[in-house]
Amino acid sequence: xxxxxxxxxxxxxxxxxxxxxxxxxxxxxxxxxxxxxxxxxxxxxxxxxxxxxxxxxxxxxxxxxxxxxxxxxxxxxxxxxxxxxxxxxxxxxxxxxxxxxxxxxxxxxxxxxxxxxxxxxxxxxxxxxxxxxxxxxxxxxxxxxxxxxxxxxxxxxxxxxxxxxxxxxxxxxxxxxxxxxxxxxxxxxxxxxxxxxxxxxxxxxxxxxxxxxxxxxxxxx
Numbered sequence: 001x002x003x004x005x006x007x008x009x010x011x012x013x014x015x016x017x018x019x020x021x022x023x024x025x026x027x028x029x030x031x032x033x034x035x036x037x038x039x040x041x042x043x044x045x046x047x048x049x050x051x052x053x054x055x056x057x058x059x060x061x062x063x064x065x066x067x068x069x070x071x072x073x074x075x076x077x078x079x080x081x082x083x084x085x086x087x088x089x090x091x092x093x094x095x096x097x098x099x100x101x102x103x104x105x106x107x108x109x110x111x112x113x114x115x116x117x118x119x120x121x122x123x124x125x126x127x128x129x130x131x132x133x134x135x136x137x138x139x140x141x142x143x144x145x146x147x148x149x150x151x152x153x154x155x156x157x158x159x160x161x162x163x164x165x166x167x168x169x170x171x172x173x174x175x176x177x178x179x180x181x182x183x184x185x186x187x188x189x190x191x192x193x194x195x196x197x198x199x200x201x202x203x204x205x206x207x208x209x210x211x212x213x214x215x216x217x218x219x220x221x
Contacts, residue, residue: 152192166203
């Protein structure tokens with residue numbers, strides 16, 4: 001079915017703002033340098049000017065969600081790693097003494113969240129960044145959207161979303177879906193997509209993004 005235009009809040013900027021994590025710009029620069037990619041080369045790959053990349057890395061400007069996803073895809077990292085940084089070993093918890101390798105417990109009060117300028121909040125549901133999967137809870141207040149109407153997002157990987165509360169409007173390619181509590185949707189992340197809350201109730205949804213890095217590496221091989 002065809003998608004109807006979604007209504008974004010007037011004057012709303014679609015970039016990132018973090019109240020609970022270190023500055024995003026320096027972390028983006030550190031990731032770029034760690035991968036040995038020059039500023040001009042990254043600007044060429046992302047179809048941005050070197051000055052635009054510089055302003056983002058120095059914190060003068062914030063990247064759009066589309067730029068953020070493109071950055072992660074080009075440098076083969078997850079958006080989770082970019083937003084929240086790669087955490088070290090889990091802190092001591094009741095599960096830390098478990099004999100099960102890889103078992104970790106994250107209490108609700110210990111989770112980390114970042115709120116985007118669009119209003120959408122992303123909360124990481126894992127103790128550390130994982131190379132293969134991102135597990136996130138998103139909150140969309142009425143009027144919130146993942147990107148402007150004319151700037152759909154696409155990147156490597158595959159997405160799964162499960163709606164907990166409210167109604168989430170999803171545009172994937174030329175198809176549109178109104179997801180209600182209990183509904184789930186899966187789609188390739190390479191298909192341009194946009195999520196909006198066009199209702200009056202807060203939307204909470206669980207997201208799993210797999211293969212954001214691996215899909216790119218497989219394509220290169």
